[in-house]
Every structure is written in structure tokens, then in C-alpha cells.
Amino acid sequence: MRVKRVLQKNEDVKEKIFVDLSLIDSLLEKYKSKKGNLIPILQGTQNIYGYIPEDAFIKIAEVTGLKLADMYGVATFYTQFRLHPVGKHIVKVCHGTACHVQNATAISEAIEDALEIKDGETTPDRLFTLESVACLGCCSLAPVMMIGDNTFGKLTGSQAVKILKEIKIKENN
Amino acid sequence: MEKTKVLIGLASCGIAAGANKVYEKINALKISEKIDFELTKTGCLGMCFREPLVEIIDETGSYLYGDINEDKAVEIFDKHVKQHEPVKEYIVRSDLFQAKDDNFWNGQIKIALRNCGVIDPENIKEYENKGGYEAIKKIISEKISSEKVIQTVLDSGIRGRGGGGFPTGLKWRFAANSKSDFKYIICNADEGDPGAFMDRSVLEGDPHAVIEGLIIGAYSIGAKEGVIYCRAEYPLAIKRLNIAIEQARKKGYLGKNILGIKGLDFDLYVKEGAGAFVCGEETALMASIEGERGMPRKRPPFPAESGLWAKPTNINNVETFANIPYIILNGAESFSKYGTEKSKGTKVFALTGKINHGGLIEVPMGISIRDIIFKLGGGITGGKKFKAVQLGGPSGGCIPEYLADTIVDYDSVNATGAIMGSGGMVVMDETTCMVDMARFFLDFTCKESCGKCTFCRVGTKRMLEILTRITHGEGKEGDIEKLEELAYQIKENSLCGLGQTAPNPVLTTIKYFRHEYEAHINDKKCPAKNCKQLLTYTVDEEKCTGCTVCAKNCPSNAIDGERKSAHFIRQDACIKCGSCYSKCKFGAIILS
Numbered sequence: 001m002r003v004k005r006v007l008q009k010n011e012d013v014k015e016k017i018f019v020d021l022s023l024i025d026s027l028l029e030k031y032k033s034k035k036g037n038l039i040p041i042l043q044g045t046q047n048i049y050g051y052i053p054e055d056a057f058i059k060i061a062e063v064t065g066l067k068l069a070d071m072y073g074v075a076t077f078y079t080q081f082r083l084h085p086v087g088k089h090i091v092k093v094c095h096g097t098a099c100h101v102q103n104a105t106a107i108s109e110a111i112e113d114a115l116e117i118k119d120g121e122t123t124p125d126r127l128f129t130l131e132s133v134a135c136l137g138c139c140s141l142a143p144v145m146m147i148g149d150n151t152f153g154k155l156t157g158s159q160a161v162k163i164l165k166e167i168k169i170k171e172n173n
Numbered sequence: 174m175e176k177t178k179v180l181i182g183l184a185s186c187g188i189a190a191g192a193n194k195v196y197e198k199i200n201a202l203k204i205s206e207k208i209d210f211e212l213t214k215t216g217c218l219g220m221c222f223r224e225p226l227v228e229i230i231d232e233t234g235s236y237l238y239g240d241i242n243e244d245k246a247v248e249i250f251d252k253h254v255k256q257h258e259p260v261k262e263y264i265v266r267s268d269l270f271q272a273k274d275d276n277f278w279n280g281q282i283k284i285a286l287r288n289c290g291v292i293d294p295e296n297i298k299e300y301e302n303k304g305g306y307e308a309i310k311k312i313i314s315e316k317i318s319s320e321k322v323i324q325t326v327l328d329s330g331i332r333g334r335g336g337g338g339f340p341t342g343l344k345w346r347f348a349a350n351s352k353s354d355f356k357y358i359i360c361n362a363d364e365g366d367p368g369a370f371m372d373r374s375v376l377e378g379d380p381h382a383v384i385e386g387l388i389i390g391a392y393s394i395g396a397k398e399g400v401i402y403c404r405a406e407y408p409l410a411i412k413r414l415n416i417a418i419e420q421a422r423k424k425g426y427l428g429k430n431i432l433g434i435k436g437l438d439f440d441l442y443v444k445e446g447a448g449a450f451v452c453g454e455e456t457a458l459m460a461s462i463e464g465e466r467g468m469p470r471k472r473p474p475f476p477a478e479s480g481l482w483a484k485p486t487n488i489n490n491v492e493t494f495a496n497i498p499y500i501i502l503n504g505a506e507s508f509s510k511y512g513t514e515k516s517k518g519t520k521v522f523a524l525t526g527k528i529n530h531g532g533l534i535e536v537p538m539g540i541s542i543r544d545i546i547f548k549l550g551g552g553i554t555g556g557k558k559f560k561a562v563q564l565g566g567p568s569g570g571c572i573p574e575y576l577a578d579t580i581v582d583y584d585s586v587n588a589t590g591a592i593m594g595s596g597g598m599v600v601m602d603e604t605t606c607m608v609d610m611a612r613f614f615l616d617f618t619c620k621e622s623c624g625k626c627t628f629c630r631v632g633t634k635r636m637l638e639i640l641t642r643i644t645h646g647e648g649k650e651g652d653i654e655k656l657e658e659l660a661y662q663i664k665e666n667s668l669c670g671l672g673q674t675a676p677n678p679v680l681t682t683i684k685y686f687r688h689e690y691e692a693h694i695n696d697k698k699c700p701a702k703n704c705k706q707l708l709t710y711t712v713d714e715e716k717c718t719g720c721t722v723c724a725k726n727c728p729s730n731a732i733d734g735e736r737k738s739a740h741f742i743r744q745d746a747c748i749k750c751g752s753c754y755s756k757c758k759f760g761a762i763i764l765s
Contacts, residue, residue, distance in 0.1 A: 035482070038464035039447055043405075070465075077466040077623075078447035080405055097368030097563065097599045098525035100613050134450065134617070136406065137370040138189045139525035140221030140532055151189035 017085060019053045028063045038066055038074055042081055051082040087122040087129040089167060092146040093160075096135030104143040108132060110157025114164065127171060128164065177210040177254060178230040182290055184217035184377040185409050186370070191242065192225035198243045199227070202250050210254060213299075216378020218290030219533035220277060223265050228290075229253055239265035239274070277530050277549055282511060284519050285334075285495040286535045289378030294413050297420040300381040306426055308498040309388050313432050319393045323349060326393075326497065328505035330517030335361055335453070335490030336565065336594040337670075338516075338583040341497075344487060347477035348394040351485035358396040359481065359488040360387055361458060362403040362410070365450035366566030367617065369597030371521040372491035374533050376403065376410035379495065380417035384441065386494030388426060389501055391439040394487050399441040402458050405448060414443050450567075450621035454669045455480075455488045457623065468623045469669035490595065492521055512538035516582035520593070526563075526600035527554045536581070543577040546600055557602040561685070565594025567614045567621075568674035570681030571607065590681040592674065606703035607686040608693050612640040614678035618671065629672030632663040636679060644704045648694030653683060702764055705749045709765055714739040716761035723753035723762065 027044040031037040041064070045056050052075060061068050075081040093108045108119065111130055115123050122129040138144045141153025145160055152163055181187075181196045196214065203212055218226055223239030227249065230236075236259050238249055245263060252258045259267075265274040283289075292299035300306070312322060327342025348356065360383060364372040376383060387399045403411050418441055421427045431437040444462055451457045452467040459481045461467040480486025496518065500508045509517040516538040522545065525531045529551035536545060542562055546552070553559050561571040570591035572579060579585050586593045601610070619633040636659050639652050660676030667673050683690060692698045699707040712723075712732075719737040724730075731747045734740030742753070754762045 036462055036464040039461065040445075043445060043447065073466055074464070078449050080446075080448035095367070097366075097566065097597065097613070098531075100367075101526050101599060101601060101605055101610075133406070134365065135367040135369070136185075137364075137373045138186045139368055139370060139523060140186060140224070141189055142525065144189070151185075153189055 019055050021059050023048050032064050042075055050086050051084055087126045089147050090129045092131050092133045094136040094144040095132045098139035098142040099144055102142040106157045107143050107155055107160050110161050114161040179210055180213045180215045180228040182218050182226040183214045184374055186221050187224045190224035194243055195225045195241050195246045198246045199250055213293045216289045216294050217374040221532040222530045234269045236264050237266040238263045281535055282519050282537050283535050284499050285492050285521050289374055294378055294380055295416050305381050306385055308501040309385055313434055322393045325505045329500045329508040331496055334492035341493055345393050348485055348487035351477050353485045355484050356394055356396040357481045357484055357486040358387055358391045358399045360401040360494055361488050362401055362491045363446050363453045365453050366595055366597045368525055368599045369523050369595055371523050371596045373407050373410055375491050375495050377413055380414045382495045382498055383491055384417055384421055386497035389497050397438055401443045403443055404446040411443055451623045451671050468625050513582045515584055522596045522598045524550050524598050527602040528600040529554055538582045539580050541578050541580050553602050560603050561601045563599040565592040566597045567617045568677055569594045570677045573685040590684055604701050606699050606701040607682040607689050609644050609703055611679045611682045612644055615640055618675040626667045626672055628663045628666040632659050633675055635659055643693045645706045646697045652694055653690050708749050710742055711763045712740050712742055713761045713763050716759050718759055722756050726752045726756045
């Protein structure tokens, strides 16, 4: 089912992340009185912060009059929305049919082992978030992963890990 | 003399293969060498297996170069563009002589894809030069009534290309007959089937064709507003659609008083999806546009009576709309002359999986699946044995090798238990496990079920559990029957297409590959040697040279043995990762 039981507050994140709520003012102004505005507002908010912070939900509710429950329902229904901060690089491993047939599972497993995180999790240094996605539409290059705007095709597990290591080295310099 | 044209395919797949670098290289050379030619970014030509692609059209003809990298681009530039000497060894297709990939093109008829890879999708003039927006101009100048337009669409025999197969003309007539002060027309571009990218290619390669199709549809049913619901995973398609809409507005094809006709108002916007497969279902899609959770609604009332914001609404798929301008401009006959009695015209397929020439093809209905795979697709990768083809994604089914002479039309494909679907065609060879395939699709539908109907929500989960157990070697007698019973219940008791078709992959694999299920359950064996838990790795002592490579690479230290003497694998410690199998240079690891 599309709705996952959301875990209670993440214990690791003790300190509250500061969120500058004024960043969404113009977005809310634009969509405030439009019908069917809920999803565009959430999409816009996520574009700004990379996820939808709790405080942003509350502010959206206050400004637009949308119900918190409705927003939460929508945000948990669609896979696009995230309720927790993500890493700097989002590693999307394609698990479409063509990639599955070409052993995309091996790619995910190799990355999980190398980064020591599971699907959907973020590394402690907040550099990488691992996500499985349904189809990136580059089926002829299967198996595929996408980091930012870059797509890497015809991968093996070790190649995928090597690409991540290169990014990490660049980041540390 | 016309200027030499250089076209570079820059759809998502081309970019992923490195076409941007090729484009930049050639552009840099163009500037530094000051040579006058036309450099165009174009969409997908369909030959994904040869990306990046560069096409050069000069006064002698057209030459298509495949598998181009920066170095080859420099070579082609020096020899072909500068000295007019084609570099034959890289040419994959030309209209002057036979080339190595001609088979991929023979048998293709391009209607929906007529401009993909031919024009610059970000330039409305190029679309107009190819007869673009002529169809809507014809309707206006010849004062063709909306009823006549609908009749032409009906006569062409085109059926919904999203997978439903409902006659488009009939759908339009229902919406046209519905009385209301406001109507909507929607283009469904929420292409969620894993393994399908037809709509993406059309939107990226020829967005104006879809827009013109929508304008004609709006004229026919009397819609004032249109929405293109596109999945957010297609950023390039969304970008190009927005550019195209802006250009069409400036030219007076969209907005108030279209083409100067008073009272003919129609405008259009792109709505980004948020990632939910079920939103490809039309009532769920409308709920999503309204800002709700994308859950299907009960029908009746049908969208033609009460759809988006409770107004009459017509929804068609991208490919359907892309065909419409062609049909109106060239007449119903130009489309209906292709195909079979009940399935007219052409269909676009995304050919992927274990196939040599994977890509995007448009073929007339009535061609056999075998011809698609072996003639156009160039056969199976690595010369392996062809086992089955999957049509219709998670809603479809597998067609086995012995039924490969089935022709492609709605009714023939349905008769096998699969569905035509939107056009994803995934080819499988002998190493693909059909039980695992069924489990894969069930895993997908189970995650994507919206949760509204109990049978779909809980039933798919239970089916998935059984399938997972079978692939883990824990299958029990009676599991197959239980799967069939659950499948029947889910099909009967679900509201929307997702639930009604979710069991199809399981049912067709049981129907055609029951022996594989039985091998998993009774013998605890995976005939395709794919299900990890059912495999054993052993060392062939005759072949083993004792080089120790396997032992060094074993992540769980499960391989023992002295240097230069045969090794052996301790089964209790083996995690079946297969690294010894892939690392052994002597073929001494036996997989059974």
C-alpha cells in the first residue's frame, strides 16, 4: 500500500534544524487562492528545502487555510514527498522492469554495503541518500542509476560504488 | 545549395549516453573552425542501442552515425562536415546505401513518432515546416464542424493508446454530447509502467504534436481548458512542453480567439505528478489534479459527464493525441489503411530487456511479436534462448516463446492473457526466472496500490508473500492454487484498473510456466538459475587449478583449499553472492 506507517520522531535528530520559513512566502502568495493548490505548494516547498519541514506544514496551514491532516495525507501518499532532510546527493537506483531483468538488485545491494545504509536512508555525513525508483526511462542503458542530473548506465555493482567513492573524494577536497 | 544539417539526438536517453558532450564538442568545432552548417538538437530517433546518435544531412542525402563519442565526433566533423567524405564505418543508416542497422527500420511506419528525432522540439517553426498546426488551420479554414472531426477520428479506427483500447472517437462523442457551461480535456502523460518510455520520447521529441492534438480535441468536444498531467520524473519533457505551450500561445494557437476566430478559446497548462502509479487511472488522475490523494473514484458518473471539478472531461493518452493531427490532415484512411480489422493504425513500443537492438519502434498493428523481436530487435543478447516477452507492464502478462507468432492487435494480445498496454515490451531470455518476474510485478503493484479496496490492498500483499516464499525455496503444496484463488478475488473486487489487472503477471506466468513454479515448490530448484536461495555453488575439482582467486574474493570466507590444489566451498558459510563464479577464469565453479 502507498501509505507507510510513519515512524515516530527520528531519535538521532535531537537538535532541531533551523528552517527559514520566509523562503516560502512568495510561493504561498502565488498559490494561496488557487483551487487544487495543495500539491504545487508541497512541491514548491520541497524544491526549496529538499524536504517538507514540520514547521512549513504549520505555516502553510496558517496562511492558506488548508488542513494539516489533508496535507499530511497527500504528503505521505505520493512518493515524491519527503518528510526528513536528505543528503547532498540523492542516488536513485532504477528498479524498472528492464533494469530488474538486468540485475538492478545487485547495484542496490552493492551501494547498501558500501554506504552502510538501507534503501531510503541517508548517510550520517549527509552526503548520500539512497532511493530506489520505479523507472527512469533509460531502459536501453539498463541497469541505470541517477545522481543529480547525471545518469549512469550499463552498471555493475562495483562500478556504481566506484562512482560514489569518486564523488566522496571530490567532496572531501 | 542547402546548408548541411547536423542533428544530435538529445532526449533523456541520448543525454544519459553522453550526447551532450558530443553536442558541445561539435558546437565548439563549429565556432573555432568557422564552418557554416546548421546544428540542431533533436529528440529520440528510437535507436537507443546506438546512442549517442549524430545525423548529417547534406546535398547528397542523410547519414546516421551511431555509438558516437567525442573522438569519433571530431573525426566525423573533419571528414564529413569539412571534406564531405562520409565515415562509412560508423554509419548505421543512410538513404543512399545499405547499412548495418537497416533491419531496425524496415517494417517501421512512423505516424506518432513522425517528427521525433527529425525536428528541434524547442522550435515551433520546425514543427510548422513539417505540416504542424496545419490540421487545426484546415479545420478552421474549411469550417469543418466538430461532429465531422469526431467522425473522422472514429473512421480512422484509432483506439486509446494508453492501454485501454477504447475507441477515441467514441470517447470524444460522449464528451461532446455532454451539456455543460465548461469542459476540460486532459492529456495523460503519467507514464508509470516500469520499462516503458514511449510517451516520454514523444513529449521530448515532438511536444507540439501533442498540443495540436489537444487543441483539435478541445475544439471537438468544446473544452475551454486543458491539462497535461506529466510525471515529475520526466523533467526534460516538462521543460519542453512548457516551452512549446508558450510558443503556441505567442502564435495564437492557444489562448483567447484561437487563429482569430471569435469565441474559440482554449488554454493549456502542465501539471506535474508527484509520483504515484495509480494516477495513470483517469479518475485518480483527476483527484490528483484537484490536490487530493490520487485515489480512483466510482464510475458512473463517467468523466465524460462529471470529471475534473465535476465538469465533463475527456482524457486521452499522449500517443493518441500525437496521432490526431496526422489523421485530420491526411484523412481517416491514411491511418486506417494500416493495421488489422479491429485494431487500426500503428503502435509505438519500447523494446527493452535482453534484446540486441533495444529502442523505440513504431510498427503497424498486425505485425507478429516474433518479427518485432528477431527482425527489428535483432534477436536476443548474447545468442541466448528467447523465453518470453512481457507486454503491458504490471497490468499485463508474459507471452511465451511458442506464442510469439501472435500478432500485435488488441484482441489477439488479450486472448493470450496479456494486454496491449501502453507499449512496454520487455524481452526475457532463458536466464530470467518467471516466478521472480511475477514477484517483481506484484511487489510493484503492492507498493502502488492506493489502499482503497481491501482486495487490492491486502490481496496483493498476501500474493506477494506467497511468491517471495516460493522464490526463497519455502514454497508449499497448494501455493499455486492459493495464488489463483487470490488473483480471481482481486480481479473481481477491485474498483479500478490497477487492482483488476494486478494479478495478470501471476496468472499468465502460472498459465505458461507452471513447471517453473512446480520446480521451485517441489524440487526447490530455480530452472533459470536466478533465485539466489535455491542455488548451490560447488567447485569442479578437475578444472580447479588452485589459483586462490575465488577464496580471496569470497566475502564470507567460505572457500578453503591449499594453493595449487583443488578448493572447496563450505555450503553452510556460502552466502551465494556469485563472486567466485564470476571471478573464476577456468570455469571451475559449478552453478546448480
